[in-house]
Amino acid sequence: MQKNIYITTPAYYVNDRPHIGHAYTTLACDTLARFWRLNGVCVYLISGTDEHGQKVEQASLKEGVSPQAFTDHMSSYFINLLQEMDIICDDFIRTTEDRHKKAVSALWKCLQKRGYIYLGAYSGWYSVRDEAFYREKDLVDGKAPTGAPVEWVDEPSYFFKLSAFQEPLLAFYKNNPHFIFPQSRYNEVIRFVEGGLQDLSISRSTFSWGIPVPNDEKHIIYVWLDALTNYLSVLGFPDPSASLFQSFWKGAIHVVGKDILRFHAVYWPAFLMAAGLPLPKQIVAHGWWTNEGEKISKSLGNTIDPLELIQHSSRDSLRYFLLREISFGSDGNFSRQSFFYRHNNDLSNSYGNLAQRVLSFLQKNCEGKIPLAGELTPEDENLLDNFKGIISTLEHHMKNYAFHKYAETIWEIIIKANRYIDEQKPWDLKKKDLERMNTVLYVLLEVIRKIAILTQPLVPDASCKILDQLSVSKRTFKDLEIPLTPGTTLPAPFGVFPRLSE
Numbered sequence: 312m313q314k315n316i317y318i319t320t321p322a323y324y325v326n327d328r329p330h331i332g333h334a335y336t337t338l339a340c341d342t343l344a345r346f347w348r349l350n351g352v353c354v355y356l357i358s359g360t361d362e363h364g365q366k367v368e369q370a371s372l373k374e375g376v377s378p379q380a381f382t383d384h385m386s387s388y389f390i391n392l393l394q395e396m397d398i399i400c401d402d403f404i405r406t407t408e409d410r411h412k413k414a415v416s417a418l419w420k421c422l423q424k425r426g427y428i429y430l431g432a433y434s435g436w437y438s439v440r441d442e443a444f445y446r447e448k449d450l451v452d453g454k455a456p457t458g459a460p461v462e463w464v465d466e467p468s469y470f471f472k473l474s475a476f477q478e479p480l481l482a483f484y485k486n487n488p489h490f491i492f493p494q495s496r497y498n499e500v501i502r503f504v505e506g507g508l509q510d511l512s513i514s515r516s517t518f519s520w521g522i523p524v525p526n527d528e529k530h531i532i533y534v535w536l537d538a539l540t541n542y543l544s545v546l547g548f549p550d551p552s553a554s555l556f557q558s559f560w561k562g563a564i565h566v567v568g569k570d571i572l573r574f575h576a577v578y579w580p581a582f583l584m585a586a587g588l589p590l591p592k593q594i595v596a597h598g599w600w601t602n603e604g605e606k607i608s609k610s611l612g613n614t615i616d617p618l619e620l621i622q623h624s625s626r627d628s629l630r631y632f633l634l635r636e637i638s639f640g641s642d643g644n645f646s647r648q649s650f651f652y653r654h655n656n657d658l659s660n661s662y663g664n665l666a667q668r669v670l671s672f673l674q675k676n677c678e679g680k681i682p683l684a685g686e687l688t689p690e691d692e693n694l695l696d697n698f699k700g701i702i703s704t705l706e707h708h709m710k711n712y713a714f715h716k717y718a719e720t721i722w723e724i725i726i727k728a729n730r731y732i733d734e735q736k737p738w739d740l741k742k743k744d745l746e747r748m749n750t751v752l753y754v755l756l757e758v759i760r761k762i763a764i765l766t767q768p769l770v771p772d773a774s775c776k777i778l779d780q781l782s783v784s785k786r787t788f789k790d791l792e793i794p795l796t797p798g799t800t801l802p803a804p805f806g807v808f809p810r811l812s813e
């Protein structure tokens with residue numbers, strides 16, 4: 312059985328409103344959290360906002376408001392997105408909160424005390440958009456490898472002795488082959504570290520929006536050292552006896568986009584090693600979404616607003632599409648056509664239709680009462696056998712972040728169940744063999760109950776509506792074994808996935 316799990320989204324920059332990329336990471340985290348909770352594991356899920364640094368300061372100046380007022384306003388969009396998407400977060404942390412500032416200062420002091428910080432001067436390239444330092448040889452046509460503009464920075468700076476961690480990091484990766492997911496990213500990080508690590512500038516002194524360096528307020532702490540610490544501060548660090556820290560830190564899974572893997576898989580473990588703290592369990596990197604084949608960017612004006620999509624469809628549709636369309640780790644393309652196709656084909660025609668057909672037949676022909684099953688035929692057994700061992704299959708998919716395979720596994724059963732109805736023809740049985748009709752209906756209701764329990768992490772709203780329509784209150788994976796009670800009168804059914812027209 313899994314131990315406690317701590318799942319984190321990145322702390323999102325508040326320089327702009329949330330878009331589909333933010334929604335994606337968060338939905339994946341929430342899906343994992345729901346799955347493990349239903350499976351009896353203790354989960355702590357957090358999200359938050361990254362509010363310091365030059366990028367946010369510049370955005371606030373552009374708006375003509377103070378950084379604090381700006382971040383107060385912008386972080387509310389991210390909190391609102393969580394509510395609109397019904398993400399069940401245990402905590403939400405803003406890096407401008409006192410509890411966080413306290414944690415960052417404590418981590419800094421610890422690194423300094425242990426001899427890993429020294430004062431020097433940084434001369435080199437910096438990208439405000441990426442909040443990252445670049446070497447001359449990293450630049451491509453005068454820009455960061457990400458395409459972001461860079462500027463020359465020449466200022467006094469504190470450094471972290473990152474170079475001391477090349478060997479310890481490589482040894483750690485070797486001993487923990489699952490530390491970075493997927494494997495291709497694990498290999499990429501190892502190649503990067505093998506290429507050599509330079510000491511890292513960890514303070515800035517030419518602007519002021521950040522957490523001051525303890526005992527040297529002319530400097531503010533580099534926004535990445537600040538932001539990464541959110542994963543600790545939310546658990547009560549630096550209090551060594553904080554119970555959340557004790558219970559959850561070692562089970563930490565940081566879910567991030569591929570663009571910020573290096574910060575999480577190289578810098579963060581090095582900071583933690585230097586501080587003498589345990590490392591997280593795993594860093595999981597997902598790919599990037601394009602919009603109708605184009606890179607999503609503000610300047611192209613093609614960002615996708617998740618709330619607008621939800622308004623035109625449902626939060627289940629968005630969630631299902633993003634998790635079903637691609638394998639986690641690969642890049643994906645958002646196209647309106649495939650979005651509507653997934654909804655209408657998989658959700659309305661397959662899943663919704665299965666529930667609707669059976670429940671309305673029951674309402675019309677059995678006064679809405681769950682019938683008593685007679686003896687099962689091999690066809691009935693065959694259909695029900697699809698659930699044998701399914702939890703370990705689904706667990707395997709979730710451990711591999713294969714949300715698409717999780718969905719495929721269940722949708723195969725949905726397709727089989729629809730075929731079973733066509734073959735068993737309960738409408739004919741009604742005229743010829745009522746006992747057999749009752750058995751077929753009972754088998755179908757049981758199949759729908761099990762499917763609805765299993766689809767809760769993927770399409771929580773619809774699963775909940777279907778379970779309500781079946782009057783099922785026991786909904787954890789353990790409860791899969793508790794069959795429906797014949798004779799129960801079910802409420803009037805209604806469709807859970809109305810078809811969408813473009």
Ligand code: MSP
Binds near residue numbers: 598
């Ligand atoms: N503030 C940092 C994270 C600090 S964590 C200690 C940051 N924030 S961000 O708001 O720019 O990005 C947050 C996440 O959104 C990243 O994981 C990034 O990969 C993801 N995405 C941004 N655009 C994306 C797509 N087009 N597609 C998928 N995810 C993308 O980085």
